[in-house]
Amino acid sequence: MKRNGDQNENLGVLPIKMKKIKARRKVREPRFCFKTMSDVDVLDDGYKWRKYGQKVVKNTQHPRSYYRCTQDNCHVKKRVERLSEDPRMVITTYEGRHIHSPPPDEEGSLASSQLNNFFW
């Protein structure tokens, strides 16, 4: 589980990183929770997502996945959680609003196809 001893050094030093990066958690936009029936966690909605964390929750026996949008001006956050009794059922929570143009046709071909089928 140990990849490098470098972290040991950091633990004892704790640089000046992590400044007061406080973001206003105003109720800008509520979280949109979508339940999707998919064996895959990453449902390509036309945007690119970069995983930035994975943590396990108590209520669930499966790890939760955190994704972030890697768009130019789009910083949307996506939270993907797996059900404990239904691994095929994943709860996708979208946070924020995409500023990008309407989703590409790709969505109407792949993602939309699946989403339309379930039409959650």
Added chain:
DNA sequence: CGGTTTTGACCGGCGC
């Protein structure tokens, strides 16, 4: 080479 991914650790808020 770039971008992305993976793990660990820390922080902040809340509860009791």
Added chain:
DNA sequence: GCGCCGGTCAAAACCG
């Protein structure tokens, strides 16, 4: 007041 939980970031490694 302290503990706990959830959430985020950072560095390194890996893949195309």
